[in-house]
Amino acid sequence: MPNHHSALQIDSNETSPELESHYCGPLLRIESHIIESRRRIETWFREQWRRTPAPFYSSVDLRNAGYKLGPVDTNLFPAGFNNLNHSFDPLVVHAIQSAVEHACPDARGMLIIPERHTRNQFYLESLATMAELFELAGFETRIGSLEPLGEPAHFKLPSGRTLTQHPIHREGRRLEVDGFSPCTIVLNNDLSGGREEILDDLEQTVVPPTALGWWRRSKFDHFSHYQSLAHELAELIDLDPWHLAPMILDCGQIDFMKREGETCLQEKVGEMLAAIQKKYDELEIKEKPFVVIKADAGTYGMGVMMAQSPEEVTGLNRKQRTRMAASKDGRNINRVLIQEGIYSFERLGSSGHVAEPVLYMIDRHVVGGFYRVHTKKGQSENLNSPGAEFVPLPFTQSCVTPAPDASPDSDQNRLYCYGVVARLALLAAAREQRDLVGDPSENPVAD
Amino acid sequence: MPNHHSALQIDSNETSPELESHYCGPLLRIESHIIESRRRIETWFREQWRRTPAPFYSSVDLRNAGYKLGPVDTNLFPAGFNNLNHSFDPLVVHAIQSAVEHACPDARGMLIIPERHTRNQFYLESLATMAELFELAGFETRIGSLEPLGEPAHFKLPSGRTLTQHPIHREGRRLEVDGFSPCTIVLNNDLSGGREEILDDLEQTVVPPTALGWWRRSKFDHFSHYQSLAHELAELIDLDPWHLAPMILDCGQIDFMKREGETCLQEKVGEMLAAIQKKYDELEIKEKPFVVIKADAGTYGMGVMMAQSPEEVTGLNRKQRTRMAASKDGRNINRVLIQEGIYSFERLGSSGHVAEPVLYMIDRHVVGGFYRVHTKKGQSENLNSPGAEFVPLPFTQSCVTPAPDASPDSDQNRLYCYGVVARLALLAAAREQRDLVGDPSENPVAD
Numbered sequence: 001m002p003n004h005h006s007a008l009q010i011d012s013n014e015t016s017p018e019l020e021s022h023y024c025g026p027l028l029r030i031e032s033h034i035i036e037s038r039r040r041i042e043t044w045f046r047e048q049w050r051r052t053p054a055p056f057y058s059s060v061d062l063r064n065a066g067y068k069l070g071p072v073d074t075n076l077f078p079a080g081f082n083n084l085n086h087s088f089d090p091l092v093v094h095a096i097q098s099a100v101e102h103a104c105p106d107a108r109g110m111l112i113i114p115e116r117h118t119r120n121q122f123y124l125e126s127l128a129t130m131a132e133l134f135e136l137a138g139f140e141t142r143i144g145s146l147e148p149l150g151e152p153a154h155f156k157l158p159s160g161r162t163l164t165q166h167p168i169h170r171e172g173r174r175l176e177v178d179g180f181s182p183c184t185i186v187l188n189n190d191l192s193g194g195r196e197e198i199l200d201d202l203e204q205t206v207v208p209p210t211a212l213g214w215w216r217r218s219k220f221d222h223f224s225h226y227q228s229l230a231h232e233l234a235e236l237i238d239l240d241p242w243h244l245a246p247m248i249l250d251c252g253q254i255d256f257m258k259r260e261g262e263t264c265l266q267e268k269v270g271e272m273l274a275a276i277q278k279k280y281d282e283l284e285i286k287e288k289p290f291v292v293i294k295a296d297a298g299t300y301g302m303g304v305m306m307a308q309s310p311e312e313v314t315g316l317n318r319k320q321r322t323r324m325a326a327s328k329d330g331r332n333i334n335r336v337l338i339q340e341g342i343y344s345f346e347r348l349g350s351s352g353h354v355a356e357p358v359l360y361m362i363d364r365h366v367v368g369g370f371y372r373v374h375t376k377k378g379q380s381e382n383l384n385s386p387g388a389e390f391v392p393l394p395f396t397q398s399c400v401t402p403a404p405d406a407s408p409d410s411d412q413n414r415l416y417c418y419g420v421v422a423r424l425a426l427l428a429a430a431r432e433q434r435d436l437v438g439d440p441s442e443n444p445v446a447d
Numbered sequence: 448m449p450n451h452h453s454a455l456q457i458d459s460n461e462t463s464p465e466l467e468s469h470y471c472g473p474l475l476r477i478e479s480h481i482i483e484s485r486r487r488i489e490t491w492f493r494e495q496w497r498r499t500p501a502p503f504y505s506s507v508d509l510r511n512a513g514y515k516l517g518p519v520d521t522n523l524f525p526a527g528f529n530n531l532n533h534s535f536d537p538l539v540v541h542a543i544q545s546a547v548e549h550a551c552p553d554a555r556g557m558l559i560i561p562e563r564h565t566r567n568q569f570y571l572e573s574l575a576t577m578a579e580l581f582e583l584a585g586f587e588t589r590i591g592s593l594e595p596l597g598e599p600a601h602f603k604l605p606s607g608r609t610l611t612q613h614p615i616h617r618e619g620r621r622l623e624v625d626g627f628s629p630c631t632i633v634l635n636n637d638l639s640g641g642r643e644e645i646l647d648d649l650e651q652t653v654v655p656p657t658a659l660g661w662w663r664r665s666k667f668d669h670f671s672h673y674q675s676l677a678h679e680l681a682e683l684i685d686l687d688p689w690h691l692a693p694m695i696l697d698c699g700q701i702d703f704m705k706r707e708g709e710t711c712l713q714e715k716v717g718e719m720l721a722a723i724q725k726k727y728d729e730l731e732i733k734e735k736p737f738v739v740i741k742a743d744a745g746t747y748g749m750g751v752m753m754a755q756s757p758e759e760v761t762g763l764n765r766k767q768r769t770r771m772a773a774s775k776d777g778r779n780i781n782r783v784l785i786q787e788g789i790y791s792f793e794r795l796g797s798s799g800h801v802a803e804p805v806l807y808m809i810d811r812h813v814v815g816g817f818y819r820v821h822t823k824k825g826q827s828e829n830l831n832s833p834g835a836e837f838v839p840l841p842f843t844q845s846c847v848t849p850a851p852d853a854s855p856d857s858d859q860n861r862l863y864c865y866g867v868v869a870r871l872a873l874l875a876a877a878r879e880q881r882d883l884v885g886d887p888s889e890n891p892v893a894d
Contacts, residue, residue: 046552047553094541365541
């Protein structure tokens, strides 16, 4: 597929970014620990998945600062499937088959429910790829629409494909499009705007369950689970958990417009910056600490800000406050998460552009990923902000097989390490799912 | 890995054989039916696996005559893992993880029990690859030996790897090597010579169960199951089942040395040849029918003969009879299977050598395969006979994803079709497993 994300073309010989050289040493240590302990890690994951089944699918954004490698966002309604390397389609197909067998063993077809009112071509390309992958896995697949469409809407995509969104009808406790009423509804809508009534109380299986939408999820809960899992894994492989986990703080309710909670926010930001500085001093890291402040519930990088000093969160002008007060679908921010910022020190050799890995998982399996190569922003800025231009650079290797005989920072081993950290975030999401949906052994989502 | 099977080198640009052109038409029809019906086929397989879990692993030898595409051998203790394309290791790793989770969810390590007294370097390469793949999947893996070794035996392999076979000790109801006593024993010994006492009544999980060894399996049972499954699938996709299934006949007990059962054999061979001729006439196929007579229990192509007339099975000289009377491990042939012969009309363009596809499955997943390119024998001869020289040509694509928009006989679609037929044979083996081991729902082998 031609690349439509930006005019910038990536040299096709360039298959992966490089870490800035002064941070190769610390990363090598993290990677060595992971590669050497891979059996223990895999055994531990197997045990974890038995206790806490994985969500249906997900993508995880990672940041690699060399001395620290951690997740910054875990999306349970992933887009961007069009950015994956087609060579790994078979891996995706097997994983879809496993995931569906766990969620809805007698499924024959899938109805995908996408985001509302989006004409974003990248998103539509992702939907088209998703539908193709489900078809390749042997499921008849249609894409519905939550919009009040009178008739199917056709979109001609940059890839040359045509995507059709069908109007959805609810008949009793079932959804159907055009007489097609499959037993499985695949939700690709993160419900940032609240739950959708039409999805309530269906007799069809909805995967992932609507309770995993942002109307219920909390980033604080996610990263709290992540913290405790990172501690558990780090202990297993004898590594300081700080190398894998961004620190977090919570500040209760904030109303940016009314300037309520500002003092608390300022204090916590100061506290976090001091904690990071302490760790940096200990490890002789010369960077300037920064924090990320984001909506506790939401996506798309709206309502996200960076700060390198406590003053920055109090000196906000009206425009900045308005931006923080609004999240996707116009939800007001009530709770914010204060998170340790992780620098992205991976850069493409040719252009020096910052590259951020994004990993994709279906069920418990890592199925691929790509680098989000950012053509404009800097190392500490949020690469997922609105209008951000990026070029996807698909991983050329899977994240599944380590290469024990190769250098710990060979591409293959680095991607395996990314897969470990991404699965750690997935496991945190699995615990959220358990908390929100109930005990999986009573209501099995996976075997 | 360098190729050590033969001095013949395959042109590295040559990725797949071609079918002789006069049989492309009929194959195109078979392939079109399969590709067009892929959703129905996948749905049907899913339903079948739920009812009858797949064996732990297998390889299936196929023959492609253009007008007919069928399995000729289904091995439930496969070797040849070293012939697979490394690009698909991630697929193998995921499949191993699924298979082990089904068979022994809390497994941390694997002990592989290989064939006895084999110094065959190809087999040892396969074992080394198997162990590597289990390690990549995160399991500590050792290779045991049923031989009375005093100490570990080390083998330097042509690939440069060193393989170690460890002496096995039985402690109570557990096997161990060198203090390593994993919960899972992976059997890679087809037990042609009978069951092994040391494997009886273990508290460890043995996969596949010893009951799937040739001391219990019957080819007649396998191909009977295959026949009925091929009928079921063919009906589903509106195809004459003959295109997918070799006809079989049984002849009760035969003793070649004592010439007992010879008359029956002659009659059945005549009957089978007439049935094939009738079908050939109907479909205007100009080939000469042939039958394959093989031991009902056994492997390795010993005790296999071809016949194009009934007289050929009565005019056997002493040497031929001795050969038919002996199978692997010296077992006498008691029962023989009379099977419709399927020509191999796939040839490598450069050399004209006959190529026979071999597909590998782990659990219910096709994970890859290769062409056995035969450098000496003809189209109707058995490519798996002792001393047969072949060059493995790994599949360059997976057998997992059809390409609905490409020609039905594109490489990708052909391999998908091979995957369908191979899974049909796997399903026949699953039914054997159910018959031999019991109801999987009482004793779950898969979820």
